Amino acid sequence: MSKAKPIDILIASLEQIEPLDQQDRDLLAGLDLRFRRFSANNEIVRSRTSPGESCFIVAGFAARAQYLADGGRQLDQIHVIGDFVDLHSLHLRQMDHSVIAIGPCDVAFIRHDELVSTMAHSPRLTWLLWQLTVLDGAVARTWMTCLGRRRAEAALAHLICELLTRLRRLGAAPSNRFHIPATQTDLADMLGVSTVHVNRSLAELRARRLLTWSRHEVHVLDFERLALIADFDNSYLEPGNPMPKYFQQFVTS
Amino acid sequence: MSKAKPIDILIASLEQIEPLDQQDRDLLAGLDLRFRRFSANNEIVRSRTSPGESCFIVAGFAARAQYLADGGRQLDQIHVIGDFVDLHSLHLRQMDHSVIAIGPCDVAFIRHDELVSTMAHSPRLTWLLWQLTVLDGAVARTWMTCLGRRRAEAALAHLICELLTRLRRLGAAPSNRFHIPATQTDLADMLGVSTVHVNRSLAELRARRLLTWSRHEVHVLDFERLALIADFDNSYLEPGNPMPKYFQQFVTS
DNA sequence: CGCTGGGTTGATGGCGATCAATCAATGTGG
């Protein structure tokens, strides 16, 4: 685990879903990666463009953002290390959203043609990458329910539960503490409320002694109760179905 | 087009993205379909189950729904004829949402094993089905922005613009009129507001002479202005990238 | 006919927006 190469981060992320065989790992390890560091609020992928590469997060946090005519923005989803944030561009003729850095963020890019030929050699990787986009949809739907039907405090609690659950799985949240460089402005754009209201919702969670959040350091004091007021159910974060056998047996046409 | 068999509806839907060759059409035509009619508010696919089949809409409307602990629900997306609404269950170990009928709805089910072996014979169908799930995500993100950052009236206008755009493409909205059996309660659960407020937002749109909506018959009078207040941009509804050549050349391992 | 589900309208109140001020932390140039 120490001195993990960037590609190992992606491999580990995929193996959370399903174990890879050595051949798949070799295929991935053979990929030609381009690296770049972004600082807060910079665009990793720009809306309305047609990138020739997809990217995953090597370090830090990123988010998907849609911009409005009035200059406002909605953050749809927050992504953590290992997330293949821009698999979508493989299929989208034009990006419907931007991917932006939340705090400093290291990103690895893979050219689409390389990605495709890798998949052509591995039904399992094809299946897994497809699945990533489907699981992504489940996260999106869950967040929609927060936006549409929960009050800001509950939605914020839900977001924190989700982040903690995901980071804990990566071993990045020892004793329910984690670092996240998001500002209250970022949270406001995520929750669809004003920064002032985020501040008050957060103050309320603190007052209830459910968590502390200071200087970008979050400490969840009572996950159980936090999950309760958030109406949080982690099953949407679970891995999906393993690849069916039949999928393996591709026939060259 | 007349007397279309149910599978032709799916084929037409896929060919909106990319033309199929005869072999792919034959593969689809050979699928064993199970049909069932649902009436309003009945569950086509139930949340938290693990279906062994996926389904597409043959006639009518359906929606994805997530339920809350307090008994409320959020409708995440409305689906129309030809939509492969439940491709997700192929990948999800457990459904994170229900699919319910909005008004009477005819649905065709395909067993997962059949679907998978069909894909195993056609990289193009694999690519297209994957793409459907990705495009689905783009629609979801766009709706999130409506939920988070638009007032009810604008969000409602946006929803109507989306429906009209999709139905027009299917030839199901002659002269900007279409039928939809959704009640104001359904719209409220979609928009994340109360039925009373839906009623008032709708009244406002009528007062501005942008549309009429009565007895489940919608007539959009001024699409341009409706799109303007909705901040509607249809590009997220466009087809995605065609299958890259390399994807074709699967290697049997 | 009365019942029922949906649509419409009014009154009242709360959540959250907006404007504004203050404060804490950090950075910058002199």
Add this chain to the structure above:
DNA sequence: CCACATTGATTGATCGCCATCAACCCAGCG
């Protein structure tokens, strides 16, 4: 080392969107 600027967090005051409760209408239907 200190004035000054900048960024983000916090708090108060006021306002508006939308929830909630309640009544009423209307069409379809047994």
